[in-house]
Amino acid sequence: MSDADSDEEVLVQYGTPLEPYEEDDVPTKRKYQQPADQYAVDAHGRRRFHGAFTGGFSAGFGNTVGTPEGWTPTTFKSSRAEKAQFSGQRPEDFMDEEDRGEFGIAPQVLQTQNDFSGQKRQRRPQYHDGPIPGEPVLQQLVRAVHETAAVRMLRAMGWREGQGTGERLSSKGKKKAREQHKVYGCYVPPELRQNQEPQDQQDEEEDSSDSEFDFDTLFAPDDYEPYLLSRKNDRFGLGYSGLSRHSVLGNLVGEYGSDAGSSRSHLVMKDKGRKVNIRGQAFGVGAFEADDDDIYATEDMSHYDFTIGGPAAKPERKAVQNKSGNVLPGFVKASKPLPPVPSYPAPALPRDYTPAVAGARRTRFEPTAHKERDQGLGRHELTAKARGELLGEETPLPTPVTVTPTNIQPNTQTDKPKDPITSLLGRNVNFTSEKDKELNYISIKDSGKEITKVFKPFVGNPAKQARYERYCEDKTALERDGDMDKLSEWEREREIVEFEQAAKLYKPLTGLMGDRFTHAAQPDDALNPLSAVSKSVNHGLATPQQLQAAQQGLYGVTTRVVTDWRPDGLVCKRFNVPEIGGRSEQKKEDKPKVSYSIFSYLESSVHDKDSFAKEQGNFSGSKSIPTAPKTQPNDKTNTPIEATSSKDDTIIQATTSKENNLQTSGFTKRLTVAEIFLKESEQNKNQGAEVTETINKFDKMDLYKSIFLSDSEEEEDLTKKNEVSDFIETPKNVERNTSPPRGIFANIDFDELNAWRRTDNTKKEETKKPENTILEDKQEKSEPVEEMYGPKIPENLQNRLKPEVKTQTSIEIGSSSSEDSWVDANELKSKKKKKKSKKHKSKHKKKSKSKKKDK
């Protein structure tokens, strides 16, 4: 609990937790809605609709016209002093304020009329046929300008044309952003940026004059300027724009000038108060610069320094940029030339190379990695000579010997083929490898066995594959196989199951297809397509006798075959025919009902009854098996094992734990029945004739049980009582979980509870049926037992009577024939008892508590 508390402290919860699902609840996909979400509210959070119809209109204060009175009726009043004013009602009087809002039914916002908004697709205007046909000139001149929705949204958020979007910036930040904006493509290398930074600072100083007064005002960011690619229309190198021959006054000279209006002077004089800064293109290499050894430079006016006053600090810096003259602005020249891209020629493939997927097969069920080839295709790649050699014809005949493909038997192909083919063709043509002579195709004739050779599900493990093949040939071969001895028994069983599945998996295809194809009656004469096709009659599965009988017209018994056929259940239903053999629903009932209880997951290993019983049998059953099975009359080979094992268990466990008497009664009966049955059958070992009698007897007992044993209360008490006296004899509940109690059971002292219960029972108990009590020593019991009916024996008498009772009581429970149903009944009973025992427990708790209090 402390952990949980600390968790709650640490964790922060957001939102409303969903209601936890019930154990057997099917979670729905419906979104969880709190009741509050289901009301419509207005802008002020007031509930919008209320009244008799919760979802309908409602009039009243809060969401009507807005007056506290709501709908107050007015009376017509008119006096001489006050003339009645005729007031017409408008629809707006009956509207809520929301209706007049932006999203209401009558929004009162200034907005462009539809015709001018340009939002809708313009209907094709119809022009009336006046004296001037066609579109009016005025309409051509004046066009409705429309905005996109995005622009309108931006407007609503305070944006104006010319501004950028985003947060407002201080002028400094804006400048910085502007610098960043200028980087397109590559990022400026750091050393270059460092060079630029002092310059920026200087710029700032320069600009400080105008930013002094608005250092704390925020500006909208700059508009995004799309990087427009301008068409290249000169023959200079990339990124180089030659010195345009502007005159200082800005007029173009010579060939560059095309339009006087568009030209600007490259020398711009800016008066920023202190000094005149003249900027211009290629302005930097001064006339007095030492490193101006550009011999190809043409003399131009722009070469001259026009700066008035001030030191020539800047030119120096710009010289850095200019040194790398033929580098794009923003780029630096690489110090090392790029290594040339190496080009390697494709490797020469070996002659016998066949392309295949790299690596072996990943799973054993993956189809073979070998390249699948059509039989026909491979055939065409062989020359006649190769085919001849394949078939063992040493000397090719002068006349072209044709080998019909049907004659190529797979077996003869694989006999000695490899060398001639590979020598002739230089590569693997058709058949995958030499070692395993497997086929890529399935010949129709020999399906079945051959298939196992084609599909190799266990290629990864050759020994296993070998075993699998042996298994396919003979299903029983594995049992007496020496190879299997290396494996443990468990492994062997596992493998057999695996083989079965694999065989099942790989067979059905042929089975399916086999039904749909028949053998060719004639050889497929590939050479002569014009040969007449003779009609052949498919006689299906007809035997020669049938054929003969049909020929002689002796229809009847010989030609008729009657087989069992089971129509599907649904077919029977649709044909209104009773299903043969009744409905097959027993299978479903046999399935254990799965209970999704927490308790079934507490002990994961034991929650399956079968597995548990099996394990128990493994532990203890081995000793007693050899004596048992032969003596069993018929189908009851399972019960003795269970019984003996449980007996062993009791001996082991009885000494250690006493808490087993809560739920045992049902199983007690079942097991003792089995034991007695075992005893009896041992007795009958020599007297084979009596076996049937005992079976009959058991059947009777079964009937008896079904009548009497169903009322469980008394039995429970009885068994409890019995356990008090000699609980060593009671076999333990096989299903019982012997692990120490945990969870909510951890702190319950079962021993104490049981001890209390025993004493309590002995006091309370009055009813006893001796025929249900369990015999103390079944080992010595030899006589056929009798039932005892009649009233219950008082308890004090019981003790005295005990020795007699022991010898006389009969436990002829447990019939062999209806074991299954009996088990079910037991389970049912045990379930009931569990419930009861739970109730008991709670009672006991209370009582024990009260006892403690008393103390």
Add this chain to the structure above:
Amino acid sequence: MTELTTLATFQCKQQVIRAVRFNVDGTYCLTCGADKKIKLWNPQRQLLLKTYGGHANEVLDAAGSCDSSQIISCSSDKSVILWDVTTGQPLRRYRGHASSVTCIKFNEESTMAVSGSVDNTVAFWDVMSRRQEPVQVLKDAKDTITSIQVTDHEVLTTSVDCHVRLYDLRMGKMTSDFIGHIVTFGSLTRDGQCYILSCADSTVKLFDKDSGEILNTFTGHESKDYLLENAVNEKDSHIICGSATVIIRQRIVL
């Protein structure tokens, strides 16, 4: 031998007519054409009532349901289509067969359709539910199924493998009779005691259903390679069968 007279002739314009079927009470008539269409006619007035298009290949057989509200048809496009008569729309399309579906029948209550195919199988289709797979597939035949007859508790199939198979749903038995010739069509007499089998050896054979013995053989027509059908009149007195050469033949049974 009574003379048969032509009552009406109508132009279907469907190229080859693969099957002509009356509905349950004979007031309507279905023609299955090689033009992939089924046409519904009023045979009395030679009126075309509806055309059902949707098959991708020749329609080989069709059958009307017992309430004349549905049509089921099969085609060499391997599919079986259930049609709504009034709207003309396909309600279901079953694609369980591996080859052309040659014949199809409804059961008595039109709750199930039985189709036979060139893939040697007979499939039961549940028309009531939305199930797309066949409820049951009979794979006893070793060659093409040529015809199917369905009674209240029996299914009679004939096959190119020279067998006639009778599936009895009540008994859970399949009776297979070897005929010795390709059986192109099989029908049952009205009393349900005999098969009438059209065989490829230009005969019509009459078999006893219970014993499997031949009762009579009718010859005189020529079947050639055609899949000729036969039928019996309502009194079980005459058999009518098709012929490759002449006209429709009429045979006296007893």
